[in-house]
Amino acid sequence: MGEFTYFGREICFDPKTFRTFAEELSEIRQGKGNSAKFHEVGCMIEFSISVLDRKTKASIRVREFQAGEEETVLSASFHVDYDLFVNALHAKTMQFVDELAGVDIA
Numbered sequence: 001m002g003e004f005t006y007f008g009r010e011i012c013f014d015p016k017t018f019r020t021f022a023e024e025l026s027e028i029r030q031g032k033g034n035s036a037k038f039h040e041v042g043c044m045i046e047f048s049i050s051v052l053d054r055k056t057k058a059s060i061r062v063r064e065f066q067a068g069e070e071e072t073v074l075s076a077s078f079h080v081d082y083d084l085f086v087n088a089l090h091a092k093t094m095q096f097v098d099e100l101a102g103v104d105i106a
Contacts, residue, residue: 004060004076006045006062008045011040011045012040012041012042013038013040013041014041015100017038017039017040017041018038018093018096018097018100019097019100021036021037021038021093022090022093022094022096022097024036024037025049025086025089025090025093026090028049028051028086028090029086029087029090034050034051034052035048035049035050035051036048036049037049043063044062044063044064044065045060045061045062045063046059046060046061046062047059047060048060049080049085049086049089051082051086054082055079055082056079056080056081056082056085056086057077057078057079057080058077058078058079058080058085059075059076059077059078060075060076060077061073061074061075062074062075
């Protein structure tokens with residue numbers, strides 16, 4: 001078991017990207033899809049889930065711009081329990097999408 005913490009400023013997520021992620025999770029649960037991907041606006045932070053024969057892998061990739069240097073990249077993948085992870089994430093995601101629908105975005 002481990003933990004990953006990332007601190008960043010001005011990280012923005014597009015509501016449409018979040019809704020798409022929720023739809024992709026629904027497709028996984030219905031057996032119609034095998035992957036879901038969520039990323040922030042600049043695609044510097046990406047989270048994805050892939051399912052193959054009910055073997056589920058979650059991945060995270062964080063890129064950090066370094067002025068005058070090569071980009072720093074941190075990535076990790078790990079296997080997760082399909083039922084516990086995908087179903088719990090889907091429930092939380094759908095709850096957030098419902099709450100997001102009630103927010104007036106100017």
